Amino acid sequence: MKIERQKLAAVVREKRESHGYTQTDLSERTGISLRSIQRIEKAEVLPRPFTIKALASVLDFSVLEIKSEDPEGKDSGSVKKVKKIIVSAVSPLIIFLLAFAFLVQSPEFPESTFEAALFWAAVVFIIGLVQWVIWVSKGQQDRI
Incomplete structure (x- = not known):
């Protein structure tokens, strides 16, 4: 509204x-x-x-x-949700590809299985953080 x-x-x-x-x-x-x-x-x-x-x-x-009532606002709300869904689907893929590219270009990393586990845990954490930011952020419409 x-x-x-x-x-x-x-x-x-x-x-x-x-x-x-x-x-x-x-x-x-x-x-x-x-x-x-x-x-x-x-x-x-x-x-x-x-x-x-x-x-x-x-x-x-x-x-x-x-x-x-703002029919445009309702449409823009559904458009915003679609955008969030798209970004939520694409961002993990991009993060995984970047992580994989980092591993491929670095012959010395990871030196152990433990380092690899920590690396992938950090990647999953970053993905979770990005998802949280995408879905928790609010619009400026509810000011008044």
Whole structure:
């Protein structure tokens, strides 16, 4: 879900008028500049989360009221998941190939079975770490 400028503009204007505030009154009550209030009500800008929360507290509306379903966001969420799956499948292969290339070019390494076991354990650890980073990282959409 995302916040649309037009929806925010309409809610701010309607709530401001229903409270009987002028734009100047709202500016003084929220600490937001008059010019910013004007630009928000004209849907010229999408303010920062802090500004939206200040407006919501003074005008008595929920941030959830101004969030809208975003079919593109849902698609982009599924696209992000597909990208994660692809990267998750390809990255271990690349890491294994690089590890194998290192072993092939180095005639003295590993000198013992123990060194080989440690090397492959490190490779598996790196793959696990890469997978963890891929799947744990969050998007910036859930800020507000």
